[in-house]
Amino acid sequence: MSTLIDGIGMLFDGHVEHLDAAVVVEGERIAWVGPSSEAPACDERHDVGRRCVIPGFVDSHAHLVFAGDRTFEFNARMSGQSYTAGGIRTTVEATRSAGEAELATRAASLVEEMTAQGTTTVEIKSGYGLTVEDERRSLEIATSLTDETTYLGAHVVPAGADADEYVRTVTGEMLRACAPYAKWVDVFCERGAFDGDQTREILQAGIKAGLLPRVHANQLTEGPGVRIAVELDAASADHCTHLTDADVDALASSNTVATLLPGAEFSTRSPYPDARRLIDAGVTVAIATDCNPGSSFTSSMPFCVALAVREMGMTPMEAVRAATYGGARALRRDDIGLVRAGARADLVVLDAPSFVHLAYRPGVPLVRQVWRAGERVR
Ligand code: NIG
Ligand code: FE
Numbered sequence: 148m149s150t151l152i153d154g155i156g157m158l159f160d161g162h163v164e165h166l167d168a169a170v171v172v173e174g175e176r177i178a179w180v181g182p183s184s185e186a187p188a189c190d191e192r193h194d195v196g197r198r199c200v201i202p203g204f205v206d207s208h209a210h211l212v213f214a215g216d217r218t219f220e221f222n223a224r225m226s227g228q229s230y231t232a233g234g235i236r237t238t239v240e241a242t243r244s245a246g247e248a249e250l251a252t253r254a255a256s257l258v259e260e261m262t263a264q265g266t267t268t269v270e271i272k273s274g275y276g277l278t279v280e281d282e283r284r285s286l287e288i289a290t291s292l293t294d295e296t297t298y299l300g301a302h303v304v305p306a307g308a309d310a311d312e313y314v315r316t317v318t319g320e321m322l323r324a325c326a327p328y329a330k331w332v333d334v335f336c337e338r339g340a341f342d343g344d345q346t347r348e349i350l351q352a353g354i355k356a357g358l359l360p361r362v363h364a365n366q367l368t369e370g371p372g373v374r375i376a377v378e379l380d381a382a383s384a385d386h387c388t389h390l391t392d393a394d395v396d397a398l399a400s401s402n403t404v405a406t407l408l409p410g411a412e413f414s415t416r417s418p419y420p421d422a423r424r425l426i427d428a429g430v431t432v433a434i435a436t437d438c439n440p441g442s443s444f445t446s447s448m449p450f451c452v453a454l455a456v457r458e459m460g461m462t463p464m465e466a467v468r469a470a471t472y473g474g475a476r477a478l479r480r481d482d483i484g485l486v487r488a489g490a491r492a493d494l495v496v497l498d499a500p501s502f503v504h505l506a507y508r509p510g511v512p513l514v515r516q517v518w519r520a521g522e523r524v525r
């Protein structure tokens with residue numbers, strides 16, 4: 148079965164814009180992209196009425212398995228308190244006391260929210276369980292929602308635990324229980340969470356168990372996170388808010404993507420990362436939501452694109468590219484994030500004549516249709 152998606156006013160494929168374009172979808176894949184006037188005959192024709200089409204968003208950083216919320220903490224921050232890693236423990240307590248069905252339903256409804264806003268691939272981390280069984284069940288829930296699952300037993304040291312003993316659990320029993328459900332291993336490398344030596348040890352144990360590394364790096368302070376990410380060829384160093392020139396140079400000469408999470412700076416009222424500096428140095432940049440109840444409770448990639456343009460020095464084209472192609476690179480995927488023949492048919496039809504409207508009309512629900520693997524899902 149072939150479907151012609153036609154009438155596209157503008158198609159933005161991550162690198163270039165095409166005007167008056169059409170896309171042919173066959174099964175789960177894109178079979179052809181080109182000018183409308185040259186489109187081949189297809190079984191079905193679907194007219195999108197001269198709207199802009201972009202690749203589905205790739206949200207490469209999200210924490211969706213949790214219970215409770217932290218409205219109180221957000222409110223306190225907006226009255227002048229500052230964000231610390233310690234708030235994570237509040238969510239850990241709520242998550243441990245919640246039943247599996249509740250956690251699964253809440254995570255699924257966040258994925259629903261994301262889909263409605265154009266996200267067609269999402270990465271989901273554990274990290275609010277912090278016991279062997281609570282981490283394992285978080286990842287089991289995550290695997291029911293995505294292939295991009297991340298073991299984040301090293302989110303913080305749980306209340307009352309000894310740090311060295313906890314690292315032994317994270318690299319031992321917990322890793323053995325979680326590895327079958329995870330593709331990635333991640334560590335929150337930060338003051339108040341895990342230091343450089345612990346980060347390296349945990350990532351290396353994960354790699355030995357067959358997982359691929361990614362790192363929460365340099366969010367709240369300068370530190371060793373980015374350097375360790377590059378050293379271990381991590382797919383991504385996430386946050387990258389406080390970088391030295393050496394960090395930027397290391398990223399620029401590596402295969403590690405800098406994933407920027409402007410929702411976190413928005414929600415913690417902190418200075419934004421300098422995307423311009425990274426792009427100008429030749430670093431591949433991704434944008435993701437970091438959806439979590441503490442530092443960034445947004446599921447909206449369009450919101451993050453608008454923030455990236457307004458607050459991080461990115462052009463609309465760079466921001467939309469970072470939210471699609473960049474996210475795919477951060478997950479080491481080459482089958483998503485671009486509209487081109489052979490890619491998975493993940494497409495978003497915007498109620499707008501140009502992708503620029505994602506930043507130009509912030510907060511307006513512009514996602515009109517969502518196609519995932521060749522199927523219309525919204
Ligand atoms: O990416 N940085 C660590 N983890 C989350 C915050 C989690 C929380 O505050 O609950 C983040 O911002
Ligand atoms: Fe995070």
